[in-house]
Amino acid sequence: MGDNTKIGSIPKRVLYRMSIYHRHLQHLDENGDDRVSSKELAEKAGVTASQLRQDLHYFGSFGQQGYGYRVDELLSRIRRIIGLDKQQNMVLIGAGRLGQALASYENFNKRGFKLVGVFDSDPDMVGADVSGVPVRDIVDLDDFLLHNRVDVGIITVPVNAAQSVADALVKNGIDAIWNFAPLRLTVPPEVMVEHAHLTDSLVSLTFAAKLKRESRSRHSSS
């Protein structure tokens, strides 16, 4: 959160919003709607219509003046742009509680993500079943990545093991890493890392609530 990086001249935030638009288009499509205006979709996504059109404009033009957008067409074109028209294979490293929770998260499947490998260093975990995927020994990670197409690596190991796991992923050509360990990973510039810093999010949430309370009581007492 709160980052201005650009990916090939497109702000990262635009990419995030595209994934939100995609989600709502999926809902509209499941719902049988065949038409949507920028105003309607923007409202669902929590942005302005202007911003929605501006965001789409990075990728082309998708609608019809006076009509809006055809839901199925916009959905399939955005799906393609995002890359969700092809199955995305994931490996998970770290089969602890958080890892197991993510492995069983159904919403990933709904968007075309598939967990193809789970790894852990604990001998007691190896061989166990995590959401239908056998846990492998982490020493076999290199070999697995050599023989399987993998698009994303999810790191849910303890903080002191995270960098070496990231190094192994990078060495084997993985260019998308989702990191749940509380540190900034060092990776080459061609690798995308998304940091899910849970504690920082929790801290900033309570901080924001505190400031809100304070500004409220300041106003009411004046």
Next chain:
Amino acid sequence: MGDNTKIGSIPKRVLYRMSIYHRHLQHLDENGDDRVSSKELAEKAGVTASQLRQDLHYFGSFGQQGYGYRVDELLSRIRRIIGLDKQQNMVLIGAGRLGQALASYENFNKRGFKLVGVFDSDPDMVGADVSGVPVRDIVDLDDFLLHNRVDVGIITVPVNAAQSVADALVKNGIDAIWNFAPLRLTVPPEVMVEHAHLTDSLVSLTFAAKLKRESRSRHSSS
């Protein structure tokens, strides 16, 4: 991620960065360092020294020209500003896998957060122990909130139950909600909600990696 809301005239992103500074100051303090410059701390936090000083400037002045900042002093003042000088009590609603994973997340404790209640609607879960906290029936949530000080509510229930849980939290005066269900909660303006939309994060990560690959191959082929 990617939001410009302001809390009492301070951008939300500043609050998030404050929590990052706080984390690194904790590390420096544990490490026995007693001095740090804006340049050093900014580097650890992944921001510019200018931005760090600008961020601190929202809250006061904390350093000494020609010297930098005393680690212990800056840490304790920021801790106080954020509100981490007092224990933050959390309740968790939804004792599924994700809920259990969060309940056992040690880093929350290290920053002063304490889980005081866990709730679930599944009769088979009620009475179970989750990280040392007994799971209560969700029908007892109102009563619990009436008799216990709670600062944060964490929602890890299925998407269709999330709004009613949020309503119950709000009704009982909780003003900080961390929502892991994939929808935008409707809450009164005085309530802060942090949305942890895992799937959107995953989607935008793979999208960013795809664009990076494409811009790379475009450059190399020209």
Next chain:
DNA sequence: TAGATTGTTAATCGATTAACAATC
């Protein structure tokens, strides 16, 4: 056609960075 809504440019707003005087 008249009405609606897009695509796209221009204006505004806000956040980041640069600069430097103050001062330890």
Next chain:
DNA sequence: TAGATTGTTAATCGATTAACAATC
């Protein structure tokens, strides 16, 4: 004192919003 580094203002940069011509 000379050197270093903050606090704070000003300049720049980038993202969001407004506006409207194009056009279905």
